[in-house]
Amino acid sequence: MQSRGLASAMLNALVLLVVMALAFPIIWIVMNSFKEAADINAYPPVFLFDPTLENYKVLFDLADAEATNYGTLKIEFFKPVISSVIISIGAVLLSVIAGVPAGYALARYEFRGKEDLAFFILSFRFAPVLLVIIPMFQFFQAVGLYDSYLGMIWVYQIVTLPMIIWLSRSYVEDIPLEMEEAAAICGAKRPQIMLQVVLPLLRPGLVGASLLVFLLAWHNFALGLILTAKNTPVTVALLKLLNPGVSFYPVVSAGLVVSMIVPILLIMLGQRHLERGLTFGALK
């Protein structure tokens, strides 16, 4: 009995170790974002300090010029956050509108080449995004989509649309077919069945899938790096914070926290859905 208690204590200790390894970097960066520059660059690292909001003020350009330790450096971080929100929400909406009907068709219809089409959609998961970006860059320059929200929302579909199709197919397959058949016997038409029977049942899954796809859009970096100049998403703006050349960790830390808060709030909302989505529907 005693050795069993010991084993259990060791297991709990190991779990705690893993949790610390996963959580510490995030806790540390949050701490750093509330430190003054001197505390961040201090060695040995400072664990107790007077918290300050200065980094966030500089990040969002709220501080008066020269009122901070960083001088008059101008940082534009509010706009990238807004850009990321617009592009990500736009990408999710377009993906849902174009992808859910396709996912439904793949789940419910038998037609020639169906599995080929499903594989074609899955293969986008393996697509070399950079290869598509080079011609995309020239195309965007030519038609004036470069640095536009519309262009970004379209190009994000390469990441978001296959995921929505794949996930909504898997969620539709979970809905018992009898519900639809019963509605059909009562004389309902296809579009009617879809709107009044399938969609309400699909809603929880759809919310989860949209959350996940929003995350994917929020994560994206390479597309924004190459296809935008002013309307950059938050990930690209973060990298620009490092560019000034000076040791800029304090403000970068604040920017990192901002870029991470949104996803962390989202997992609290839809943890179960995320597990299914992150594994491309492999887990139910």
Add this chain to the structure above:
Amino acid sequence: MAHRKARSGNAFLLVSLLPAVLILGGFVLLFFWGFYQSLTDMRFGRTRVDFEGLGNYTRLFGRGRFWDSVSATAIYAFSAVACEAILGLAIAKLFNTRALLARWFRPTILLPLVLPPLSVALMWTTMMNPETGVLNYFLSFIGISNFSWTSKSETAMFAVVFIDVWTFTPFFALIIFAGLRGIAPEIIEGARMSGAKAWGIFWRIELPMVLPYILLASLFRLIDSLNQFDIIFGTTQGGPGNATDVLSVSAYFTAFQNLYFGRGAAIMIVNWLIVLISAIVLVKLWQFTRKRVI
């Protein structure tokens, strides 16, 4: 009557599939355009474009730097996936035990996966600073001082693989955890009754049964790691020297800094072929192990 119904069904099918197929089809056209570009000497800002067949490829194959990039890509992806598979298995086993904290803290496994990989890369960059970083502070307790992380070419590859492993080990843990949960308790119980030890159960029952899950996770991660751009671009940008100059980063600089679009596209085509071949091999392996288990 039946005939008419089938036709309206077809119209519905067409309408539901068409928007998605059109959007994705557009990307396929761009992909072929990219492939065509790799056969030309296209440069940004120059209108004249000459078709030169496999010229970009033969020139690439003759350069040592290109082969360094191929091996950097392979080393990065395969070592990251191997570490993640082993650690992920260990963490899945740990969180599948009856330990109380394992049940409480299971959601934290998701944490690294939901953060933008570029943010993760920058986060670790600030921690990996050789002089003031908190990692070297911790290492100093076990007698290692001034580890150079991304600042020296000898350790840079280790540092970027380390970041990939931290970020994506949870992905393996999540999938393997589901695999472990899927094993019927009666099988384990039966083995225990007939005198099997914990290690025996692990090697003879659990590992073979979660192997398809491990391979599935490896497939996804290997593809992503072979294409990895964010983590490396965010930390080393391929340096120091060309220590971490993987194909995707090399293609970016070739195309968007040196403006050799044709050659950049050729590098990406090579990268894509490597991804494709690795994926096919893993899918075959996965099908093989799945058949054996079921």
